[in-house]
Amino acid sequence: MLAILQEALLGSLSNVLQIALIVIPLMIFIEIIKDLNWLHYLTGVLAPFTRWMKLPQEAGLPLMAGLFFGISYGAGIIIQAAREGTLSSSDIYIINLFLVICHSVFEDTILFAAIGAIWLPVLVYRLVLAVAVCAAISRFWPGFPERLFRDRAKAT
Amino acid sequence: MGWDTILRGTKNGLIITWELARVVIPVFFCVTILKYTPVLPWISQHMVPIMKLLGLPGEASLPLVLGYFLNIYAAIGAMLPLGLSVREITIISVMLLLAHGLPMEAAVAKQTGTPVTGLILVRIILSFLSGYLFNLLL
Numbered sequence: 044m045l046a047i048l049q050e051a052l053l054g055s056l057s058n059v060l061q062i063a064l065i066v067i068p069l070m071i072f073i074e075i076i077k078d079l080n081w082l083h084y085l086t087g088v089l090a091p092f093t094r095w096m097k098l099p100q101e102a103g104l105p106l107m108a109g110l111f112f113g114i115s116y117g118a119g120i121i122i123q124a125a126r127e128g129t130l131s132s133s134d135i136y137i138i139n140l141f142l143v144i145c146h147s148v149f150e151d152t153i154l155f156a157a158i159g160a161i162w163l164p165v166l167v168y169r170l171v172l173a174v175a176v177c178a179a180i181s182r183f184w185p186g187f188p189e190r191l192f193r194d195r196a197k198a199t
Numbered sequence: 200m201g202w203d204t205i206l207r208g209t210k211n212g213l214i215i216t217w218e219l220a221r222v223v224i225p226v227f228f229c230v231t232i233l234k235y236t237p238v239l240p241w242i243s244q245h246m247v248p249i250m251k252l253l254g255l256p257g258e259a260s261l262p263l264v265l266g267y268f269l270n271i272y273a274a275i276g277a278m279l280p281l282g283l284s285v286r287e288i289t290i291i292s293v294m295l296l297l298a299h300g301l302p303m304e305a306a307v308a309k310q311t312g313t314p315v316t317g318l319i320l321v322r323i324i325l326s327f328l329s330g331y332l333f334n335l336l337l
Contacts, residue, residue: 047231047232047235048228050231050280051227051228051231051232051280052228054227054231054279054280055223055224055227055228055276055279056224058223058227058275058279059216059219059220059223059224062216062219062223062275063212063213063216063219066212066215066216066219067208067209067212067213067216068212069212070208070209070211070212070215071204071205071208071209071212072208073208073211074204074205074207074208074211075204075208078204114304114307114308115307118307118308118310118311121311122310122311122312125311125312132312132313135311135312135313136313136314138311139308139311139313139315139318140318140321142308143304143308143318143321143322144297144321144322144325150215151271151296152296154219154271154272154275155271155275155288155292155295155296158275158278158279158288159285159288160285160288160289160291160292161285161289161337162292165289165292165293165296168293168329169293169296169297172297172325172329176321176325191314191317192314195314
């Protein structure tokens with residue numbers, strides 16, 4: 044029994060330490076990105092993809108925020124944009140769909156990389172999948188998000 | 200940008216490490232102990248038919264379920280003591296990156312005023328399809 048507890052103690056502590064050594068520099072890097080306001084420059088990179096997903100240009104900022112800093116951060120910016128009226132309810136649905144499939148690309152990816160996963164193909168796959176699913180719905184079934192909202196309005 | 204940026208980053212990193220340690224260490228302990236009881240082999244045995252499709256051993260169902268319902272930290276705590284291969288860790292990572300913390304993240308998405316039931320379903324379906332796909336490709 045003692046050997047088992049020792050195995051658990053050493054194993055868990057060494058793994059937490061290993062993850063901490065990667066996560067702390069990463070969080071410093073993320074704070075630097077926030078300070079330098081790179082998010083606004085980088086939304087330009089997203090422009091072809093947002094167009095592909097039939098989203099307005101204003102969708103770039105919540106998408107970037109969610110991708111880099113996490114789903115809560117993205118949601119905060121969506122709520123703000125919704126208040127300003129720059130995004131329609133089906134835009135908001137598509138942005139949410141994108142972000143639930145792919146968010147916190149630095150933090151989540153690095154956690155799995157730290158425990159030995161082959162991370163690059165997984166990251167690329169996740170991004171491609173999110174764009175593909177959102178573009179497919181926007182292009183082939185554009186009425187879908189609106190129908191969802193209508194159904195919900197009827198139900199309440 | 201300056202020292203305060205670095206300080207803020209370090210603080211956030213330490214907060215994440217603390218949150219992680221708080222979940223990973225107890226889960227790691229429980230799973231390590233479970234490994235030496237008949238419980239884990241029993242669960243594992245019953246999950247083999249599904250997990251085989253994903254190229255995973257039966258006991259890998261434990262981190263998947265913990266990850267879906269709780270979060271990635273809990274899943275990592277449960278994965279580590281199982282001694283999985285790089286290939287298996289990668290398959291679990293793609294499955295969990297697509298779907299994790301489902302109740303919590305659905306609550307966050309709901310705050311934006313969007314219906315979330317479909318989003319949760321999409322995540323679970325994509326998670327399983329992607330696990331199957333990575334098992335074929337890797």
